[in-house]
Amino acid sequence: MDFPFLLQTMKTLLAALPMTLALFLLSVSCGLVLALLIVWMRVGGNAVARNFAKGYIFVFRGSPLLIQMFLIFYGLGQFGFIRYSFLWPALREPFVCAVLALALCTAGYTAEIFRGGLRAVSPREIEAARAIGMSGGLLVRRILAPIAFRHALPAYSTEVVMMVKSTALASLVTVWEVTGVAQRLISQTYRTMEVFLCAALIYLVLNFIILQAFAALERRLSRHRDTAPRPLPNAKPQIA
C-alpha cells in the first residue's frame, strides 16, 4: 500500500466534498418541498391536479435521472425565450441545472413514499379527529402529517441515501464533485483501486451518518410506543 498516495488522493477528494454536500442538501430540501406539493395534488379532490401528479410521478420515476439532467442542461438552452429570459443567468450554470434535475427527480419518488405513509394512517384516527371537530389544516397538522411522516421515514431514508449517490451524475454536466474528481484522478494516475477505495470510503461514511441520523429521528418519533402508557392521575391502581 502506498500511503502517501492514498493520503494525497483523500485530500484531493475531500476538497470536492463540499460540492457534493451542497448538491445533496439543496436538492433534497427543494425536492422535499416539491414532493409535499405533489402529494397534496395526488391525494386531493381535484381530478386535474390528481392526474397531473400521477403523470409527474410516472415520468420522473420511469426515466433515468441522467436523461432528465441532460434535458435541462442541454435542452433548455435551445429555446430563445429561455435564453433571453431573466432565468437564463441561473439556468446557464451547471450547478443550478444539476440541483434542479436532482430535486425534480427525487420529488417524484418522495411523493410516492409520502403517499404510502398517508395510506398507513388508520381511517379510524381520521374519523376520531373529525368526530371531535378537527378539520382541514388542524387535522393535517396534528393527525395526518405526524403519523404519515413516521410511517414514511424508513423508506424516505433509503431515498435520501439514493440522492447521495445520484449527486455523482452532476459530474457529467461538469460540476466537479467527489465522483467527477475521482474519475479525473483515475484517468490521470491509472491507479483505479486506490482512488476507488478513497472515494467509496467518503460516500460510505456520508451514508452511514445519514442513516444514523434517520434512525435517531425514528427512535425519537416513536418514543411513545416504547414506554408503557402512563396511568391516569385519578385512576385506582389495579390489583392483579
Add this chain to the structure above:
Amino acid sequence: MTFIEMLGFGQKGWAGLLLGAALLTICVTATALVIGACLGAVVASAKLSGSRSLRLIGHVYTTVFRGVPELLIIYVIYFGGSAAVTAVGSFLGYTGFLGLPSFVAGALAVGMISGAYQAEVYRGAFLAISRGELEAAQAIGMAKGLRFRRIIMPQVVRLAIPGIGNVWQLSLKDSALVSVTGLAELMRTTQIAAGSTRQYFLFFIIGGCLYLVLTSLSDRVFQRAERRANRSMPASMGQA
C-alpha cells in the same frame, strides 16, 4: 430537415438507430440481471449462513455496492477491468493496451450493483418461507439438496418476483450510466443524435419517452409473472 425526416427510418432518420439502441439497453440490463441473480444468490446464502466471517463478507458486499454511486462503480470496473485485461495480456506475451469491451464492463458493473440488491430480495424471500414447512421437509427425511429444490427454491422465486421487478427497474435506469464507457445504448445514442442534429430538447424527450416505454412494459411483464407464480395461492393482500 424536417422533424419527420429526422425521426423517420430513412437515410437521415434516427428512428432505426434509437430502436436498436433501446434493444441494446434491454440486452445490457438482462445480462446484468442474470449476473446479479448469480451474485445475489451467493451473497444471500453467505448472509444467511452460520459462519460469522461469511456473514461479514456478505454484509460488506451489500453495504458497499448499495452505498457507493453507480457511476463510480462503472468507472472502476471499466478502467480497472481494462488494466486487469492488459495485465493478463502481457502475462500471455501480448504487449500493448487491451480494453475490456464496454458491453462486458457495463453489464458486469450494473450486474454487481443489482447483485447487492437481489441478495437482499432473496434473503427476505427466504426468511418469509414458513419455518414449519422446512421442519416438515426435514421430518420426513428430505436431504438438503432435495429440500432446496422442492421446498425452498420454488417459494423463494415466487416471493422474490416483486422485488426482482424493482431491481430490474433500477438496473434499467442504471444502464443509462453505462453510456460513459461509450457503449451505444439508448442514452448514448440519444446524446449522439441530439449533438449531431443540434436538437437537444427533442431528442432527450424522445429518449426519455423510450425509457418510459421500457419501464412501463417491463412493469406489465413482472405483474403477469407475479400473477402466474401466485396462481396456485389463495388470494391474499397486496396481490397485483
